Every structure is written in C-alpha cells, then in structure tokens.
Amino acid sequence: MIEDGSTTAAELTSHAQDRVGTAVTIYNGDFALVKEQRKLTLPAGLVELRLREVSAEMQAETASLVAVTGEQPTLYEQNLDFDLLSPSSLLQKYVGSEVTVIRSHPTTGEDTRENATVLAANSGVVLRFADRIETDIPGRLSFGAVPDNLRDRPTLSVLIDAAGGEQLLELSYLTRGMSWRADYVANLSADGKGVSLSGWVTLTNRSGATYRDATLQLVAGTVNRVNDYSFDLEEERSMSRMAKPAASAGPSQESLFDFHLYTYDRKTILADNQVKQLALLSTGSVPIRHEYLLRGSFHPYTGRRNGEKTKQKPATFVEFDNKGEGLDKPLPAGIVRVYTKDSNGGAQFIGEDRIGHTAKGEVVRLKLGEAFDVTVERTQTDYASFGERAAQTGHHIEIRNARDVPVKVKLEEPIPGEWSVVRASQAHVKESAGVASWVVEVTAEGTAVLEYTVRAKW
Numbered sequence: 001m002i003e004d005g006s007t008t009a010a011e012l013t014s015h016a017q018d019r020v021g022t023a024v025t026i027y028n029g030d031f032a033l034v035k036e037q038r039k040l041t042l043p044a045g046l047v048e049l050r051l052r053e054v055s056a057e058m059q060a061e062t063a064s065l066v067a068v069t070g071e072q073p074t075l076y077e078q079n080l081d082f083d084l085l086s087p088s089s090l091l092q093k094y095v096g097s098e099v100t101v102i103r104s105h106p107t108t109g110e111d112t113r114e115n116a117t118v119l120a121a122n123s124g125v126v127l128r129f130a131d132r133i134e135t136d137i138p139g140r141l142s143f144g145a146v147p148d149n150l151r152d153r154p155t156l157s158v159l160i161d162a163a164g165g166e167q168l169l170e171l172s173y174l175t176r177g178m179s180w181r182a183d184y185v186a187n188l189s190a191d192g193k194g195v196s197l198s199g200w201v202t203l204t205n206r207s208g209a210t211y212r213d214a215t216l217q218l219v220a221g222t223v224n225r226v227n228d229y230s231f232d233l234e235e236e237r238s239m240s241r242m243a244k245p246a247a248s249a250g251p252s253q254e255s256l257f258d259f260h261l262y263t264y265d266r267k268t269i270l271a272d273n274q275v276k277q278l279a280l281l282s283t284g285s286v287p288i289r290h291e292y293l294l295r296g297s298f299h300p301y302t303g304r305r306n307g308e309k310t311k312q313k314p315a316t317f318v319e320f321d322n323k324g325e326g327l328d329k330p331l332p333a334g335i336v337r338v339y340t341k342d343s344n345g346g347a348q349f350i351g352e353d354r355i356g357h358t359a360k361g362e363v364v365r366l367k368l369g370e371a372f373d374v375t376v377e378r379t380q381t382d383y384a385s386f387g388e389r390a391a392q393t394g395h396h397i398e399i400r401n402a403r404d405v406p407v408k409v410k411l412e413e414p415i416p417g418e419w420s421v422v423r424a425s426q427a428h429v430k431e432s433a434g435v436a437s438w439v440v441e442v443t444a445e446g447t448a449v450l451e452y453t454v455r456a457k458w
Contacts, residue, residue, distance in 0.1 A: 012043065016212075018040060023215040024270060025261075026218050029222070032178035032207070034058075036172075041167075042164055044164030049157070066170050070168070076160065078157065080154070091121040091125065093149075099116060100115055154208050181202050181335075184198065186337065188288070193288065194286060200278065201278045205272055205276070207272065210271045215267055250280050251263050281326060289319050290318055293409075295414075311375060312377075329360050330359055331355065336352060353365075374409060376398070395454075410438070413436050416458045423452065425450055
C-alpha cells in the first residue's frame with residue numbers, strides 16, 4: 001500500500017497477458033501510435049495501477065488511459081519507469097546504502113560475509129567497510145531488495161480513482177523506436193521492355209516492448225512533429241533472394257487526410273529488437289521506357305576553350321507509370337533494386353535508386369548507373385564575346401554507340417541568362433529558362449553528331 005496525503009491507495013499490477021487487443025500504427029519518422037486494451041478487475045477507490053511491458057521509448061506526455069467499458073476513472077498522476085533492472089543500475093540505486101560482500105575461499109569454497117556501504121558506482125565501484133575503503137568488488141554482492149523505482153520491464157504507473165469491478169481499459173501513447181520503410185524488387189523481362197515489381201515493408205522495433213497479436217497499420221507521408229527526434233534506424237538487407245509476395249498478402253490502402261494508410265488484415269508479432277518484413281504488393285509485367293540522359297555542365301561562356309575535347313558517359317534510366325496490373329495505388333518511399341537475367345537465366349543486379357512517395361498514375365523513374373557502350377565526346381568549336389556579359393559559342397557533340405541495337409540519347413545543355421539557339425543540326429526543346437535539350441538517335445554500332453551555336457547574355 002502507498003500513502004497519498006491521508007488516503008491509502010491500493011496497488012494493482014497489470015502484465016502483458018492482460019492485453020485483449022493491441023493495435024500499432026507506425027509512421028515514417030521513427031515513431032508509432034500504440035493502442036492496447038487490458039481487461040482488469042479494479043478495486044474501488046484510489047489505486048496505483050502499474051501497467052507493465054509498455055514501450056521504454058514512450059513519450060509519457062502522450063499517454064491516455066480511457067475506459068472502454070464501465071465508468072471512466074479519475075486520473076491524478078502518471079509516471080513512466082524505464083530505468084530497467086540490471087547489475088549496474090541496481091548497484092547505482094544502492095549508492096549510500098548497505099550491501100553484503102560475499103567472498104569464497106579459493107581452497108575450501110567456504111563463503112564469508114561482510115557488510116559495506118556503496119560510496120560510488122560510476123566508472124568504478126567504491127565500498128566502505130567498517131575499517132577500510134576498497135575499490136572494485138572484492139567478491140560478489142548481495143542486495144536486500146529491488147528498489148521500487150527500478151523495474152525489470154518498462155512500467156507506466158498511474159494513480160487513479162476507480163469505481164471498482166471488472167473493466168476494459170484502453171491505453172494509447174506515442175513512442176519512438178519504431179519505424180518502417182518500403183523496399184522493392186524490380187525484375188526486367190527478357191526483352192527488356194517490361195518489369196514486374198514486388199514490394200516489401202521493412203519494420204524495425206527498438207522500442208523496448210514486444211506487441212503480440214497486434215493489428216498493424218502503416219502511415220505513408222511526412223507527418224509534422226514539433227520535437228525533432230533523429231534516430232538512424234536504417235537496416236541494409238539484401239532483397240535479391242526474397243520470394244515474390246502472394247498477390248493477396250499485401251495490406252489494404254485508404255486515404256488518411258493528406259496521407260495514406262495501409263492496414264494488414266492478418267495480425268502479427270512485433271518483437272523488440274527485431275527487423276520484420278511483410279508483403280506490400282506484387283505486380284504483373286508493366287511496360288517500361290529506357291532513356292540515356294547526359295546533363296551538360298555549366299558552359300564556359302566567359303572563356304575560350306576551342307578544340308578541347310571531353311568524354312562523358314550518359315546515365316541510364318528506366319521509368320514506368322504507376323498504373324496497370326497490381327499498381328495504380330500509392331507507392332511509399334523506398335529503394336527499388338533492379339534485376340535482369342543473364343544468358344543462363346540467372347538473376348543479376350543492375351542498379352538501384354530511391355523513390356519518393358509516388359501517387360497513383362505518376363511516373364516511377366530509376367537511375368541505374370552509367371552506360372558502358374555509349375560515349376559522348378563534346379568539343380567547343382567557336383567562341384566570340386560581345387562585351388563583358390555576352391558571348392556566342394559553337395559546339396560539336398559526337399555520340400558513339402557500341403551496342404548492337406540503336407539507342408536514343410537525350411542531351412540537356414544548361415545555358416545561362418537570356419539565350420537563343422542561332423543554328424543547330426536538329427531542332428531543340430526549351431526544357432526550362434536555363435536548359436535546352438536534344439534527343440539524338442544513334443544507329444547500332446554507329447555514330448551521330450549534334451552541332452549547335454548559341455548566343456547568351458547574362
């Protein structure tokens with residue numbers, strides 16, 4: 001029993017087995033909303049209710065205890081005890097208190113006991129005996145009891161005034177230490193014109209609590225938080241050997257204000273210190289587009305570089321529309337790893353890229369690397385200045401294709417200030433105020449040339 005002023009409060013401890021329902025909603029920003037229902041028989045009057053096995057990373061200020069059945073108890077105070085029992089924490093709690101030092105005789109094995117007071121227990125242990133002071137532990141220690149504020153499991157203690165009787169209480173709170181991300185495997189078809197996508201959810205639980213038979217929901221999107229808690233919980237795992245998820249294994253999806261909510265019908269166990277993967281989606285083959293893209297650097301309009309040649313490799317991209325068989329739904333942000341098959345039918349990794357949250361119908365664009373067999377060589381062929389802040393330059397760009405199939409290479413050329421293309425070997429597209437682009441077709445094992453002259457004023 002404990003005393004609160006002149007009123008005596010009864011004590012009641014609730015364990016994880018009292019849970020009759022658990023729901024966990026995990027967000028992208030390393031936090032989760034936990035809702036658990038516990039069936040308890042409360043004594044009438046003032047009660048110190050100890051709810052064990054809650055998250056050690058709980059934000060105690062967000063905790064809410066409400067009655068699902070019966071009369072709502074009156075809440076007076078709550079305390080989160082997350083200082084867990086361990087040899088070091090027990091010793092620290094005994095600073096200033098007496099312990100028993102037990103020594104065993106090296107020959108006979110007989111134990112001798114001597115009392116000592118713990119003076120310090122930080123980087124080392126300092127013990128005061130009746131006639132001396134010693135550092136470190138000259139044997140093993142025996143403690144009289146476990147301090148009340150030291151728990152073997154994280155515990156939320158609440159002081160309530162209850163009506164009494166059997167009640168169903170729901171505890172909800174926000175906790176750090178739980179996160180999720182999406183991982184995808186993209187398998188290219190044999191002809192390179194299609195891709196099938198498998199999606200997995202990777203969950204990380206470092207909250208200090210295990211949730212059994214939990215209803216799991218995931219929120220995709222960036223939810224604003226006032227306090228910025230930054231924890232790096234990235235767990236790099238290879239996805240290349242994972243089986244394709246069953247078509248019906250993924251969660252249902254719905255809009256949640258400006259975010260998206262994914263709900264799994266099947267309950268799961270979220271064990272502490274565990275990385276778990278669950279199926280997200282599985283698609284049939286969807287058509288892809290392959291692009292070679294070379295973005296030029298800032299042109300040297302302020303200096304002459306006639307005749308200088310530079311060789312570059314265009315980046316290779318694949319993209320597809322988020323629609324079609326198994327798609328046409330929001331894709332949470334994550335890493336897409338792309339595989340293709342070699343001549344023996346073995347899967348080979350050919351690149352990966354990170355996608356942001358992608359709405360249905362939007363384009364998924366993946367950079368796989370740089371093209372090996374396509375080379376771009378550029379030369380500045382002409383330069384003329386017109387005052388201090390204007391110039392005209394000519395450029396010769398040669399594209400060589402060593403592949404046995406034709407390719408198209410998109411060239412994006414940055415041009416500063418006010419500009420115009422004076423002449424060019426083919427028409428350009430004005431991508432933006434500072435970028436002109438050309439798409440150049442190159443035959444199999446062939447060469448193509450783009451020449452253009454531009455005048456700029458900045």
